[in-house]
């Protein structure tokens with residue numbers, strides 16, 4: 343019986359020694375890499391740039407900063423992440439530098455012909471506003487102001503709103519009632535007089 | 542029947558007066574104000590109105606109407622339909638310039654009166670004692686007390702402002718969609734009579750016998766609320 347006990351004790355001791363040896367060798371392995379890195383410091387290190395807006399803002403310098411006026415902190419809080427350029431301006435093509443023919447734009451446009459206004463067909467207006475409508479749902483917009491409803495097919499958002507700027511201060515919602523009425527009058531007078539001329 | 546020198550002079554004077562004026566009348570409103578019997582009326586085209594309320598603002602500025610009261614209201618009802626085809630309806634609430642005006646009949650001082658030369662129902666502020674009979678009597682509920690003068694007030698087709706200056710009423714001039722037409726209902730060639738003849742028009746509460754002179758063009762968005 344004593345033999346068996348001795349054999350077990352020896353085995354445990356042997357295992358313990360093996361474990362300690364193994365641990366010490368790992369520790370020494372962990373401390374060694376800095377020496378290697380020091381040797382390689384002359385080589386170029388590639389780091390990932392996780393900011394997809396970085397490239398955009400190299401040319402569109404103030405666009406991002408301006409956007410934060412309308413789509414800044416509040417939006418980040420609501421979405422749980424920052425809004426990126428490509429989330430609205432998608433389909434950027436290889437020919438982007440040549441008049442950017444494919445990227446989705448949201449310029450001011452309306453369905454009726456006006457003197458100094460860009461005219462778009464109803465489908466193009468709807469596809470332009472569809473992206474905004476994902477967050478600014480038609481239900482919310484209706485609640486905020488009835489005029490959203492009647493322009494759904496007839497005007498892009500930027501016809502009245504300043505998206506890349508402090509909308510709280512520069513947008514139509516920041517204006518007193520009298521000036522808001524002038525927004526209506528300006529466009530409607532314009533295309534009504536254009537209608538009269540038979541255009 | 543004898544014709545005195547005096548009668549003849551008055552007669553020829555009248556002919557020169559009227560013919561002289563009619564040549565001008567087609568161009569300026571100031572001239573027609575004094576030219577015989579007019580029956581001024583208005584058309585509100587609810588199919589053209591966009592509900593911008595520019596007319597209300599213009600009236601406010603032209604006729605010194607303070608905030609809180611109004612000679613003209615644009616009311617909106619809706620929404621009708623689903624996105625992206627939501628519609629709204631717009632209506633105009635203002636004095637109808639009744640030919641048979643209840644407000645005039647009940648006024649004890651004669652402050653509420655109908656101008657015989659133009660058919661415009663107006664208020665002589667100095668005569669108004671503020672009893673409020675007219676406010677109650679008006680079936681269209683368009684009269685109010687002016688906060689500054691304390692007398693009854695309402696639309697008078699800009700009689701003492703724009704009309705006096707030979708211009709069209711402020712609301713008509715300001716409307717971006719030409720939803721308002723103003724003119725003489727007695728003149729068969731006037732624009733207002735052409736508009737009335739060529740559209741489906743209605744007037745509010747005609748069954749009361751008030752003979753209103755505010756015509757409305759239906760908006761084609763459902764039942765007419767009279």
Ligand code: SF4
Nearest residue numbers: 636637639644662679
């Ligand atoms: S609408 Fe009212 S205020 Fe105007 S004339 Fe008729 S009764 Fe008088």
Ligand code: SF4
Nearest residue numbers: 600696698699710712
């Ligand atoms: S006609 Fe003149 S007073 Fe009457 S609602 Fe229009 S602007 Fe006001």
Ligand code: SF4
Nearest residue numbers: 590591593594596716
């Ligand atoms: S100004 Fe013309 S379009 Fe605007 S609310 Fe008045 S009547 Fe309607």
